[in-house]
Amino acid sequence: xxxxxxxxxxxxxxxxxxxxxxxxxxxxxxxxxxxxxxxxxxxxxxxxxxxxxxxxxxxxxxxxxxxxxxxxxxxxxxxxxxxxxxxxxxxxxxxxxxxxxxxxxxxxxxxxxxxxxxxxxxxxxxxxxxxxxxxxxxxxxxxxxxxxxxxxxxxxxxxxxxxxxxxxxxxxxxxxxxxxxxxxxxxxxxxxxxxxxxxxxxxxxxxxxxxxxxxxxxxxxxxxxxxxxxxxxxxxxxxxxxxxxxxxxxxxxxxxxxxxxxxxxxxxxxxxxxxxxxxxxxxxxxxxxxxxxxxxxxxxxxxxxxxxxxxxxxxxxxxxxxxxxxxxxxxxxxxxxxxxxxxxxxxxxxxxxxxxxxxxxxxxxxxxxxxxxxxxxxxxxxxxxxxxxxxxxxxxxxxxxxxxxxxxxxxxxxxxxxxxxxxxxxxxxxxxxx
Amino acid sequence: xxxxxxxxxxxxxxxxxxxxxxxxxxxxxxxxxxxxxxxxxxxxxxxxxxxxxxxxxxxxxxxxxxxxxxxxxxxxxxxxxxxxxxxxxxxxxxxxxxxxxxxxxxxxxxxxxxxxxxxxxxxxxxxxxxxxxxxxxxxxxxxxxxxxxxxxxxxxxxxxxxxxxxxxxxxxxxxxxxxxxxxxxxxxxxxxxxxxxxxxxxxxxxxxxxxxxxxxxxxxxxxxxxxxxxxxxxxxxxxxxxxxxxxxxxxxxxxxxxxxxxxxxxxxxxxxxxxxxxxxxxxxxxxxxxxxxxxxxxxxxxxxxxxxxxxxxxxxxxxxxxxxxxxxxxxxxxxxxxxxxxxxxxxxxxxxxxxxxxxxxxxxxxxxxxxxxxxxxxxxxxxxxxxxxxxxxxxxxxxxxxxxxxxxxxxxxx
Amino acid sequence: xxxxxxxxxxxxxxxxxxxxxxxxxxxxxxxxxxxxxxxxxxxxxxxxxxxxxxxxxxxxxxxxxxxxxxxxxxxxxxxxxxxxxxx
Numbered sequence: 001x002x003x004x005x006x007x008x009x010x011x012x013x014x015x016x017x018x019x020x021x022x023x024x025x026x027x028x029x030x031x032x033x034x035x036x037x038x039x040x041x042x043x044x045x046x047x048x049x050x051x052x053x054x055x056x057x058x059x060x061x062x063x064x065x066x067x068x069x070x071x072x073x074x075x076x077x078x079x080x081x082x083x084x085x086x087x088x089x090x091x092x093x094x095x096x097x098x099x100x101x102x103x104x105x106x107x108x109x110x111x112x113x114x115x116x117x118x119x120x121x122x123x124x125x126x127x128x129x130x131x132x133x134x135x136x137x138x139x140x141x142x143x144x145x146x147x148x149x150x151x152x153x154x155x156x157x158x159x160x161x162x163x164x165x166x167x168x169x170x171x172x173x174x175x176x177x178x179x180x181x182x183x184x185x186x187x188x189x190x191x192x193x194x195x196x197x198x199x200x201x202x203x204x205x206x207x208x209x210x211x212x213x214x215x216x217x218x219x220x221x222x223x224x225x226x227x228x229x230x231x232x233x234x235x236x237x238x239x240x241x242x243x244x245x246x247x248x249x250x251x252x253x254x255x256x257x258x259x260x261x262x263x264x265x266x267x268x269x270x271x272x273x274x275x276x277x278x279x280x281x282x283x284x285x286x287x288x289x290x291x292x293x294x295x296x297x298x299x300x301x302x303x304x305x306x307x308x309x310x311x312x313x314x315x316x317x318x319x320x321x322x323x324x325x326x327x328x329x330x331x332x333x334x335x336x337x338x339x340x341x342x343x344x345x346x347x348x349x350x351x352x353x354x355x356x357x358x359x360x361x362x363x364x365x366x367x368x369x370x371x372x373x374x375x376x377x378x379x380x381x382x383x384x385x386x387x388x389x390x391x392x393x394x395x396x397x398x399x400x401x402x403x404x405x406x407x408x409x410x411x412x413x414x415x416x417x418x419x420x421x422x423x424x425x426x427x428x429x430x431x432x433x434x
Numbered sequence: 435x436x437x438x439x440x441x442x443x444x445x446x447x448x449x450x451x452x453x454x455x456x457x458x459x460x461x462x463x464x465x466x467x468x469x470x471x472x473x474x475x476x477x478x479x480x481x482x483x484x485x486x487x488x489x490x491x492x493x494x495x496x497x498x499x500x501x502x503x504x505x506x507x508x509x510x511x512x513x514x515x516x517x518x519x520x521x522x523x524x525x526x527x528x529x530x531x532x533x534x535x536x537x538x539x540x541x542x543x544x545x546x547x548x549x550x551x552x553x554x555x556x557x558x559x560x561x562x563x564x565x566x567x568x569x570x571x572x573x574x575x576x577x578x579x580x581x582x583x584x585x586x587x588x589x590x591x592x593x594x595x596x597x598x599x600x601x602x603x604x605x606x607x608x609x610x611x612x613x614x615x616x617x618x619x620x621x622x623x624x625x626x627x628x629x630x631x632x633x634x635x636x637x638x639x640x641x642x643x644x645x646x647x648x649x650x651x652x653x654x655x656x657x658x659x660x661x662x663x664x665x666x667x668x669x670x671x672x673x674x675x676x677x678x679x680x681x682x683x684x685x686x687x688x689x690x691x692x693x694x695x696x697x698x699x700x701x702x703x704x705x706x707x708x709x710x711x712x713x714x715x716x717x718x719x720x721x722x723x724x725x726x727x728x729x730x731x732x733x734x735x736x737x738x739x740x741x742x743x744x745x746x747x748x749x750x751x752x753x754x755x756x757x758x759x760x761x762x763x764x765x766x767x768x769x770x771x772x773x774x775x776x777x778x779x780x781x782x783x784x785x786x787x788x789x790x791x792x793x794x795x796x797x798x799x800x801x802x803x804x805x806x807x808x809x810x811x812x813x814x815x816x817x818x819x820x821x822x823x824x825x826x827x828x829x830x831x832x833x834x835x836x837x838x839x840x841x842x843x844x845x846x847x848x
Numbered sequence: 849x850x851x852x853x854x855x856x857x858x859x860x861x862x863x864x865x866x867x868x869x870x871x872x873x874x875x876x877x878x879x880x881x882x883x884x885x886x887x888x889x890x891x892x893x894x895x896x897x898x899x900x901x902x903x904x905x906x907x908x909x910x911x912x913x914x915x916x917x918x919x920x921x922x923x924x925x926x927x928x929x930x931x932x933x934x935x
Contacts (some may be wrong), residue, residue: 006555007492009709033839038546043530043589056559056560056561057533057560058560058561085464109697109699109705110711114697119572119573119574120571120572121573126548127552129553130549130552130556130630131552131556133630133633134552135558136554136556136557137552137553137554137555137557137558138557140474140549140553140629141475141478141629142473142549142629142630142633143478144479144480144632144633144636144637147633147636147637149632149637150637151633151634151637152634152635152637152638152828153828153829154634154827155541155542155626155637156541156542156594156595156596156770156828158541158594158595158596158599158827158829158831159828159829160594161697161829161831162697162829162831163596165697165830166699169699170697171696171697171698171699171705171711172696172697173694173695173696173697174595174695174696174697174831175593175594175595175695176573176590176594176595176604176829177575177590177591177593177594178572178573178592178593178594179574179590180572180574180578181575182571182576186591190591190606193609193613193650197609199694203655214555214560215551215552215555215563215567217549217560218560218561218563218567219563219564219565219567219571219624220562220568221561221563221892222519222561222563222564222565222567222894223565223567223568223891224893224894224896224910242642251444257777268829272510279589280580280589280590280591281532281587281588281589281590282536282577282578282582282586282587282588282590283587284531284581284582284584284585284586284587285582286582286889287503287569287578287891288568288569288887288891289584289890289891296587299532299587315601316573318526321748382539401555402803415573416574417568417569417572417578418569418574418575418577418578419578419581419582420574420578420590420591426877496868497866497868498866498867498868499865499867499868499871499887499892500866500867501866502863502864502865502866502895503866505893516908561901561902562898562902564895564898564900565892565894565895566891566895580900
């Protein structure tokens, strides 16, 4: 057979998948409304790390969420059982379900599934518990008698999907999708595929990460991926700026209710956006390095557009990965040019990581939320802290100030350790050619 | 196009055999890979048996440059991928770069590596943490390293569903093939045999504390006392049937004919576990009825309650002693995501050779499991065309896979 | 450590990045080859720099490390800092 480079096979009866509920936990505000307000105000939510004493580390800045799990309604047992990433997931899933109106409508459990992205799972809890059982690293043969009873749940991140399944009453196909920093796009893409192929009608999906812990900060310090701009935390995340020198770690979560389009229409649900195309590729080059041409990301974009059956010229807005590392911003700028041609120059591109930092596996889903909200409100969030663009980054990055801009079609992308490159296209179901 | 997903290569790294045929021969001979832990001093822990992959000298298999940046289990995964490609007779350099994908399941990431770096962090400070920690620990590491090693640039990813992962990844590989990516490496390799990993295993409260490797992991037995963790797994080469034929691949082991998955409800919900429904869905997906299944590879928890639940589900679908059931993982322990990948490889080998490997060491089925036709004692020869592989992961993740032998000659006519 | 020798660097490279039988060895002839040509990627060099700092008790600035792209330059850089520390 011929390999279809597009990687897609079209079907006349393809089931279409839409977002009908959104829940967000992000630095700068809890809940979808506060999140959107932060973005449209161009407000940065990065600050000196308060989660632990970071004074001995190279990069001491993060986008931290002011999240009080007890105030969000989690009970004592949930607090004990769940790592912070799971707490985010459960609270955001509840918001998404409420937003969708799908609570208690007696949906068939086996037709409801869960796909949760996470790059590093229960890192905070594992870091903390390790310190206890090892007596702060004093002994290799750690003392199991000091271990928490739920340690295995933190050990294996699939517990994140189980927690969300319990919230949603889901018994259908459920998994954690973990592909480094593209996890949050890949999980939603996975959920979309499950609905399309008929394995589920409803998916609770999204991604969560709470990586602001000593071990994570240390490992990014070691490869100098995070910025050492410690004297100016609010302006430390500088995607596409000439002076950028690394990303700012973040934390957070976005959850969605995804439904098959007719399922959503039948109950009169509000539809934010259709997941029209999704594709992932690997650069098969290096676990952390990127080649400047962005060839594999360009290929992922091309295939996602092909799956969405829309030409590059229809893209109204690009939600960039925009991590603020030297190599990333150049890499994806090149990928946009390769895949969209001249239209890349005519399209607003922005990175919300400039405001909320880089929450690893979670951020792809948070960026899907931002993309859907941009469509909803006809406003494109800005790239904060962008005062002088890098000459190699010569697109319209929407510096500093949000922009009113009719947005019917969005491209959002991610790039991650392991070489993963992902792209997703969101459209309005009513404005898309069948 | 056919979009039929066939398995053309198997690569096994198991406690009782490094290499597919080594493992298979050991399994049929009843050679166990379970023994006292040697990787670290386990004398202070209440459970001290594990399935360790022995005789694995990493520099014999892994390029020197990769050694400082890889955990032990990633090295096993890279070796299993090499074995699988060799078995499939596939040279990735000659295949289309975007037509090759890597979809692995993983449960723990590189945990021994992670413990070493945590130790440096807490005892010496953050500046002592390795530059490789950022990816050597994370769950996506095997997929990333395999894709880099073989230049595989197609859609790739990682699924985490604990023990069910090997099946979920294989089901996802079939999904990629149906969408047009013709060549996928899948399966899973897991392992966390370091003191910190062992502490996490112990927290489950289900490890057998027995000292006798032959009496520690006895699923479905009246004397069941828990399970034994192990390391390793299998990497499967799954291809579009026509693609495999056109590149001149040898006869496939079989076809990924059916797949389904689900997650158990909250324990306090009053709702039943999903296993029975998932089995029925997988059979329906394969277009088969219960009488068409020739053998079931059980999840085999080794803990009385989940053993009974599994026995009840299998009996409900297939009837009392309606199908041979086996659990050769009694020779290696439970390998998390690697376990269901290894079971899938084992099922395909059983189809190839017409023999069901036995459930080792089990002699006296528990009353609640009496409805199972357990294959005990010695391999059972049988005409096998289809096998059902089951997995139930911690947290209720449940998956079922149907594999089926190919009919007729190979290569088939176009 | 009073002097950071080629042998020290060799040991450090092996610890940080392992051995590669196919890569050119570190000899007098390859002292001016780039680390990239010798088969060491940027990550390996970060690990090398981190180990060198700890073993030699020096502090290496990010830019100085990325500028020291050959064995000779790295030896000069590290030895300069050791001497400065001792002075």
